[in-house]
Amino acid sequence: MLTNDPEINTIDNHAVNPHKWVSRYADYLYTYAAFRINDEDLARDLVQETFLAALERKEKFKGRGSEKTWLTAILKNKIVDVYRSRSMRLAKGVDATNSDDTDTDFFDHNDGHWKEQHRPAELGIEQADALENKEFQKILEACMKKLPALWFSVFSMKHIDDETTEMICSELKLTSSNFWVIIHRTKVNLRSCLQKNWI
Structure with missing residues (x-):
């Protein structure tokens, strides 16, 4: 009272x-x-x-x-x-950017977005409650676990914790170009894994 x-x-x-x-x-x-x-x-x-x-x-x-x-x-x-x-x-x-650059064809060099012909297919999770879909979350987590540790760290900080690029580069001692290469390769890898296991 x-x-x-x-x-x-x-x-x-x-x-x-x-x-x-x-x-x-x-x-x-x-x-x-x-x-x-x-x-x-x-x-x-x-x-x-x-x-x-x-x-x-x-x-x-x-x-x-x-x-x-x-x-x-x-x-x-x-x-x-x-x-x-x-x-x-x-x-x-190992240098994170040292492998061949075959994935550079997937993205526009100016803005980093997918080129139209390489845009990922819809995953069937575009509805509003997509991230609540437990099956999708399990597959996404399994795909993320396959990422190299540095890629996993960069992707998590950027897309899960919404950290700024500058903060990530500073904390992980990455150059801006290394950061973007890692992000692009992570996207390609996750795209492939999700398309293989979800669609």
């Missing part, structure tokens, strides 16, 4: 409750991480690391957003660290 006493009615937006984090947020954070890094064990570790980092910094929680948003932001930074680490390992071994 509300009273006129402002001290009784005040909700402490700066308060965090670490004792409830696992029951409230563990499943959500795990799903968030597992989809983005394609490694269930690492996803579990990252959720644990997120809780530990949040516990160490709980005094810095300002209450501008919810606990869930704050924990997700911490996890997102840890995922970017994983992407960066994978990118560095791959950069030492």
Whole structure:
């Protein structure tokens, strides 16, 4: 029951409750991480690391957003660290743009969009609730799991997390041209996999 006493009615937006984090947020954070890094064990570790980092910094929680948003932001930074680490390992071994350029015929060199004759066929998921289609999601996830780690990282950051190209290039130490080659090759690869397994 509300009273006129402002001290009784005040909700402490700066308060965090670490004792409830696992029951409230563990499943959500795990799903968030597992989809983005394609490694269930690492996803579990990252959720644990997120809780530990949040516990160490709980005094810095300002209450501008919810606990869930704050924990997700911490996890997102840890995922970017994983992407960066994978990118560095791959950069030492193989240049992402080193293979033949047969896929450059698929895209317009000026704007990066599909050329009309190579435009992907409709996948039958164009309806408004397409992304809620569980069968399609399973096939998309399976196709994404086949991507090389760097491609997966770049594609996830760009098309799942809506990060800017500049941020992705900066975080993963990619040149702009490498980024676009990776994005194009990822699109070609996913297109082929989806057409083979969905249509």
